[in-house]
Amino acid sequence: MAQTATLPVAAQLTYNFHADGNSYSNGSTTYHRPPLELVFYYTGVEKWRFGAGLRHAGNAKYKISQDGYSSTTANFKANTGLILEAGYTITPSVWVSGRYVKETYN
Secondary structure, three states, rough: EEEEOOOOOEEEEEOOOOEEEEEEEEEEEEEEEEEEEEEOOOOOOOOOOEEEEEEEOOOEEEEEEEEOOOOOOEEOOOEEEEEEEEEEEOOOOOOOOOOOOEEEEO
């Protein structure tokens, strides 16, 4: 995170990898996506930060495998989504945050 020296404003750019899956007695499902996020924060309230930004999850994939059948993969094109976040600092390096992310796919 980059914090300005004179203004109560910070910015964060992150690239992540989200993966999820389940196994069943006769198959499995997997889902993954690599989201890129840019969030700007207002840090002018002691111990709090409030942020808003953009998120784009490229190359989202969902795969279904079932015993005795061929597997099916669906690729989704992501639209740019919105992030809203509020965080509270417990110590300088420990934050508790809540966020809302709105994403849509084609």
